[in-house]
Amino acid sequence: MDARSWAADNLAAKLLAGPWVPATLAAAIEAELGPGSKRTRGRLIGSLIALGREAYPPAPHRLAAHLRASKHFIVPRGRSVAAALDAPRFTPAESLAGLDIPILATSGDLADWLDLSIEQLDWLSDEKRTHGSTTREPLQHYRYTFLPKHSGPPRLIEAPKPRLKAIQRRILDEILAPVPVHDCAYGFVAGRSCLGGAQIHAGEALVACFDLANFFPSLGAARIHGIFRTLGYPWAVARHLTGLCSTATPPAMFRNAPAPEGLDRVTRALYANRHLPQGSPASPALANLAAWRLDRRLHGLARAAGANYTRYADDLAFSGDSAFAGRIVGFQRGVEHIVREEGFAVNGAKTRLMRRGTSQRVTGVVVNEHCNIGRAEFDTLKAILHNCTRLEPAGQNRAGVPDFRRHLEGRVAWVEQVNPARGVKLRAVFERVVWA
DSSP states (O other): OOHHHHHHHHHHHHHHTSOSSHHHHHHHHHHHHOSOOHHHHHHHHHHHHHHTSSSSSOOHHHHHHHHHHOTTOOOOTTOOOOOOOOOOOOOOOGGGTTOOOOOOOSHHHHHHHTTOOHHHHHHHTTTTOOTTTOOOGGGOSEEEEEEOOSSSSOEEEEEEOHHHHHHHHHHIIIIITTSOOOTTBOTTOTTOOHHHHHHTTTTOSEEEEEEBTTHHHHSBHHHHHHHHHHTTOOHHHHHHHHHHHOBOOOGGGGGGOSSGGGSOHHHHHHHHSOBOOTTOTTHHHHHHHHTHHHHHHHHHHHHHTTOEEEEETTEEEEEEOHHHHHTHHHHHHHHHHHHHHTTOOBOGGGOEEEEBTBOOEETTEEOSSSOBOOHHHHHHHHHHHHHHHHSOGGGGOTTOOSSHHHHHHHHHHHHHHHOHHHHHHHHHHHHTOOOO
């Protein structure tokens, strides 16, 4: 191996050992190659950042090839380049060093942990990145369903097939679940709920709610890969874990959308790139971890304004007194600015500024004075239950819910949780229903 190839291989290993940001790349280059022209080094770093922009830091062999081919990669004469090709090690960030998660240093370790062969691991993690183009159902790892929403384009549910789903569940339980999330995150967190998040906003002068557009598809491979790297997994292991937990949607899937014109070009582009699938058991936990810095910044903004902040998945909620209400216009601009900087977008059509005297709702819970069920929602459910006691229950299932009895029981249980007094009344009616 000639000196240039040696230097390229070892510098590639050095660069991939740290965060993929300009300052870290510059420090690694200087450590390996010594001082050099700032202009030339700047152009080399710019090309490296661009190389990793599409997904996340490139594969070691691709990075080394890029260095060898770059005219900005200059190895000083007479300078020896230290070997950086150490064996990969599990090295978590200092703040996460004490987590009880599997120590996996190589792709072989990961395959053994999942009881897979390397070939099976490559296939299920879509190592060759062919899933986003295949139209053959047996070659796809997901099943696709479009669910209509009250407004806007339909929601695409990407449900992993059983084998991949079991793997994602294990990743969730043994790798992701032990990782702490921000205190303001209430969705899909053990011991927290949308009701607990809503209670924080009860009795305030103003409640402001914002919706993050395309939350799950906005979380691309770079963020997912970064999470696994921060947890300590070397590049190759993090790449496989990222592949197991993300997907690229084949364009042909959108032909089956009930309202394909509602899925704009930007939305389709998000799905075409690797992203968190809404339907995977691991996606909510990864989404919470990916939004940690967003939560930290929005929490800081809220504290500075004397307000409360919670997030339930893609729903951002803020509340405060009359002084906060008087500053809401500037505060809203601050929220939107932070959201953009963190790589998300606010769905302006769903922004709600709810003052005292109107119905204030957070994640569907009324919070004007205390948490409660909306009157119209309670009356509708009560009427359905009464009709079920007098008539055939099946005749009241106008929405065609597959398990109508369980569906109604779940709605009654929700009312019991939010407003126990009203829940007791509904439960009494539910128990009088004669089910076939």
